[in-house]
Amino acid sequence: MSADFTESPLIEHLIELRARLVRGLLGLGAVLLALLPFSRALYSHLAMPLISQLPAGQSMIATNPAGAFFAPLKLTFFSAVFLAAPWLLYQVWAFVAPGLYAREKRLAMPLLGSAVALFYIGCAFAYFLVLPAVFHFLTTFRPDVIAITPDANAYLDFVLAIFFAFGASFELPVAMVILVLLGWVSPQQLREGRGYAVVGIFVVAAVLTPPDVVSQLMLAIPMCILYELGLHAARWLAPRDQDRTAAP
Template identity: 90%
Template sequence: MSANDSNESPLIEHLIELRARLVRALMGLGVVLLALLPFSRTLYTHLATPLISQLPAGQSMIATNPAGAFFAPLKLTFFTAVFVAVPWLLYQAWAFVAPGLYARERRLAVPLLGSAMALFYIGCAFAYFLVLPAVFHFLTTFRPEVIAITPDANAYLDFVLAIFFAFGASFELPVAMVILVLLGWVTPQQLREGRGYAVVGIFVLAAVLTPPDVVSQLMLAIPMCVLYELGIHASRWLMPRDQDKTAAP
């Protein structure tokens, strides 16, 4: 066997392994999607509850195009399937990259992945149970009486999915801070010293990601400030001891 053949063989094996992992990931997602399809209407009903509960009695959503009432629940079902299948998808990605990691990298990657997944779910749950009811209550309370709220099914779905993504991604802040510290780009001391700038940046980010109302902006900014403090403590705890002593004042 030539040197070129020996070099190409591991590459081909990695590509075959990657294809197998992708197929398994898609098959798992497909199974979850098929299991959720019969509950498409129920899922959308639950998703619409935070808004419907704030509307006048007897008022509901509309579909501005004939297919809107059909495709909106299907679209929600697909995103719900992805949401539910995230642990399986991450496991397939982890099983592909884990053999190439050092033992310490594997020990750190597992809790980081688990924390990232849990924080994303917590962020979405926080948005659904607390943020959306408060936002819709605020918007419906302060609207002029001459304006009737008749939300479109697809527009509402896009709005809620954007809120879920914004809060889920924002709740990843401690994990991002820990990764930056582990990479050596910043130190816990620098994170503490930059706390004031971080708070200003958090409020600016909250104003960009949330609807133009004070309620949702505060409900995103305040938890992110708490998570920033949590990220400082977590990064200090996970930082290698020799680096921690060097960075300490």
């Protein structure tokens, strides 16, 4: 009898997990099907930051015979994941929410929404500001004897890596708040470690971005600003005992 009692909740959780996975995949599939007719247009828009910097009449190439076909499809899949992220995260939230306390639920939703919004903002910042500046810098200072003929797949991989780097880096304030709420660090420690954080930010920017000073600065400077925002948010949301500890 006790074995059935202990196995029943586990089976119910597995059934609920399967249902959430199916719903998430169905939502992702629906978005993917809706985007498939626009695969070529999506890639054309993604290529604009580079194409606008190339000499007139010059465009991309596909070194692999199937590259011109698979590159737009690959972009469409990642675009579907990008657009369906709120739905997928909602399924995760709906699965774990019943096991959270009321205070945890009140804090989790704003943090989750902020994380999604900051990731989108980071990607938009990379597309509209960083990529045009980087490609302008790279094409301007290249020797005249070198012609830029970018490969479609290599360009896609490069841009996706930039999007992920900036999107993930813009999550810094959320990560700081979570660390404070977990009690791993205090707002005072974050404030006192500001100098080390700035050095670490520039190191991370140098690792995540291409080897040019433009993209490194365009990642490091916003991250320093986001660190200050995260510090203020952490002080505001910190438990009372940490507030007293952080007081000067």
